[in-house]
Amino acid sequence: MAVFFVLIKFSFFATLHFNNFMLTKLLPKRFQLAKTFVLTILFFAFVIRCSLYFLTLNTIDFSIINLFKILVIGIFYDIGVLSYVLLLYTIYLLIIPKKFHGSKLDKLITKFTYGLLLFVFIFSFLAEVPFWQEYQRRYNFIAVDYLLYTYEVVENIHQSFPIPLLVGVIVLILIISIRFAKKRNAYKLTFESDDSFNKKIIPAFFAVLIFSLFHFKVKNTNAEIFDNINESELAKSGLFSFFAAYKSNELNYKEFYDTISKKEVYGILRKNIKASNDSLINYEGIKRHTINLGEEKKPNIIFIGLESLNARFMTTFGNDKVWTPTLDSLVGESIFFNNLYATGTRTIRGIEAISLSIPPTPGRSIVKRENNENLFTIGEVFKQKGYSRSFIYGGDGHFDNMTDYFSYNGFDIVDRRKLHRLKKNLPTKRTRIEDKETTFENAWAICDGDLFNKVIKVADKQHKEQQPFFNFVMTSSNHKPHTYPENIIDLPPGVDIRGSMKYLDESLRRFLAEAKTKPWFKNTIFVIMSDHCAFSAGRTEINVENHHIPAFIFNMKENKPTVINKLSSQIDIFPTLFGYLNWSYTSNLYGKDINKMNPEDERALIGNHRKVGLLKPGKLLLLETQRGHVFYDWNKLKNEITPIKTDSTFLKETISYYQAAYEMFKNEKLKLN
Structure with missing residues (x-):
């Protein structure tokens, strides 16, 4: 068990510092808030994956090699999810001329988008824990079906969990995340950037490339490389699994x-x-x-x-x-x-x-x-x-x-x-x-x-x-x-x-x-x-x-x-x-x-x-x-x-x-x- 926690701690900090170093060197100032968002979500995804792993220890045979594979594959899928979420914002950052950087409209759009996406991800991550406890799966077709019945689902959440505490936790995590971005000067660098179109096109190109790779080439089932189904599920991303389930809700048998x-x-x-x-x-x-x-x-x-x-x-x-x-x-x-x-x-x-x-x-x-x-x-x-x-x-x-x-x-x-x-x-x-x-x-x-x-x-x-x-x-x-x-x-x-x-x-x-x-x-x-x-x-x-x-x-x-x-x-x-x-x-x-x-x-x-x-x-x-x-x-x-x-x-x-x-x-x- 001690080895388990040491490996998790080492993997997280190594990944975080590597990503931070690479992104800082490659990204212009205009993309610094986007970079901070990526690092924040990767951190939360890492914590949730490790938490779910801990909850599943009694149904898997612990293996350092498999744990390492789960974490690596997991980061891969988490990046894929982020490519979907950040695609439109990346295009926005690319096409807005530098004279509008930091304008009132720019600040309004950026801050609202940042807060909204953080809220969605935080809620999604927290909701994965009870969903996993119930089904021992990432989000799947059950989550897709339940999304259609908001009254029953909201009432079930209300009757199963202390709502004020749940909302309080989400708001607290949201505030801490925004303060983290401010402390790193992510807002300031983004709004005060004088990056030209040519400088912004390289990161935008890679964002579109990553999105295209995941959208056209990567499938949720590619993560299923383990003999134990729970390990395969842990390697996946909850949101990626959700949208994969949405697309496969009706399967053509012959296909x-x-x-x-x-x-x-x-x-x-x-x-x-x-x-x-x-x-x-x-x-x-x-x-x-x-x-x-x-x-x-x-x-x-x-x-x-x-x-x-x-x-x-x-x-x-x-x-x-x-x-x-x-x-x-x-x-x-x-x-x-x-x-x-x-x-x-x-x-x-x-x-x-x-x-x-x-x-x-x-x-x-x-x-x-x-x-x-x-x-x-x-x-x-x-x-x-x-x-x-x-x-x-x-x-x-x-x-x-x-x-x-x-x-x-x-x-x-x-x-x-x-x-x-x-x-x-x-x-x-x-x-x-x-x-x-x-x-x-x-x-x-x-x-x-x-x-x-x-x-x-x-x-x-x-x-x-x-x-x-x-x-x-x-x-x-x-x-x-x-x-x-x-x-x-x-x-x-x-x-x-x-x-x-x-x-x-x-x-x-x-x-x-x-x-x-x-x-x-x-x-x-x-x-x-x-x-x-x-x-x-x-x-x-x-x-x-x-x-x-x-x-x-x-x-x-x-x-x-x-x-x-x-x-x-x-x-x-x-x-x-x-x-x-x-x-x-x-x-x-x-x-x-x-x-x-x-x-x-x-x-x-x-x-x-x-x-x-x-x-x-x-x-x-x-x-x-x-x-x-x-x-x-x-x-x-x-x-x-x-x-x-x-x-x-x-x-x-x-x-x-x-x-x-x-x-x-x-x-x-x-x-x-």
């Missing part, structure tokens, strides 16, 4: 990933998704008719999506702390899936997988993409059987486009929409959770206890209408800022995920107890499953254990409680339920009835935005951008993956899932006829 011929894609895919009771309808695509023998059952179905709940949080999977007594008790009362994996690491990935029964397409979730209306969802199967369909959420469904997605795919909406969005026209019915129905609310949503009370009211009303109902319910309490009503559990709110998880579990217990008193309970099945895991980061490209989630089918009277050990995916849950209900139906769902899987059919589909893969017992293949892939041995007990020589058959099967999913969505093959 970035391995492909095979269309004939091979559908030949392989149709073979792998077809079950013994399926009849494929056409050659191109996966549309098929599923036949289940026996009398069809039509109970009410309530699906409950559990926010951010890892399998390992349960005592059933080895947790020595009692965090989820209700869920653990359901294991012996349900059809329990103990080897099931989430497709992604966010709620909208879970919604995509569950509702569309489709692999995670690279880039942005289909829930947020354009042209995602009138798709064949599991709701269409319920519609074929005469069910009403509702999406129930305790927050404003505008977040992550959930309201539009479900509404334009046939679901009625029950949510806590903001008052200014009351007049929005939607093709289905929308009901607001009113203030009088709410006892506690944070930045994201009402507490799960209030949400479940609303679900009870909705089900009571639906029961009176004498039509079977399917309700898709999403919880949210198990999410930062981890706040919930006091005196419900034995932990205070707002501390960490342990409390919010115990609160979610207790809310679920009370909900099921209340449901059992209702006349509709005896004819209602509850499907309970996590949407994704919390803490999804890890040492490797994809942390397989952090996709492992619990899933239950509860209150199915005709079937004895049982544990299903087959490796399976979120996309398989509803096709499996339809099998239990003896439903025959037509669909283009990727998911399969788990009970009809042969041992060789077991698989899960997992991804993390850019990397997508196929998981089978003992094996994992990841498809990567730049048409790359890596094949691994997977040791489930140790949660370790080891690169091995690629199996070409395994590779083609993986490609077939993702290439077809991309093509079918883009070519509108997932649309209703």
